[in-house]
Amino acid sequence: MRESISLQFLVPKTVYQALKRAAKKTNRSESELVLDALRAYLDNLAKVDPFLGMFANDAEMIDDVVTYAMKTRESAPLRIHEGK
Numbered sequence: 001m002r003e004s005i006s007l008q009f010l011v012p013k014t015v016y017q018a019l020k021r022a023a024k025k026t027n028r029s030e031s032e033l034v035l036d037a038l039r040a041y042l043d044n045l046a047k048v049d050p051f052l053g054m055f056a057n058d059a060e061m062i063d064d065v066v067t068y069a070m071k072t073r074e075s076a077p078l079r080i081h082e083g084k
Contacts (some may be wrong), residue, residue, distance in 0.1 A: 011019075016030075023030045055062050 019030050019033060023033050026033070
């Protein structure tokens with residue numbers, strides 16, 4: 001048997017009513033639905049790339065990096081073709 005911990009939390013009445021309807025519709029308990037939703041959220045969170053969005057708050061720096069890369073590319077092509 002797995003170890004379990006009881007958790008109590010408050011949700012708006014409208015959220016609870018929606019949860020209750022979903023539980024009835026799927027023939028499951030409210031706690032089963034909440035547990036599944038938490039598991040899905042945590043699984044999805046674990047799959048998120050930690051570097052994605054790393055510079056979201058520093059758009060100016062990203063602009064500078066892109067500008068530098070484009071200027072460098074103008075003077076130093078990515079590939080040097082022999083005979084041309």
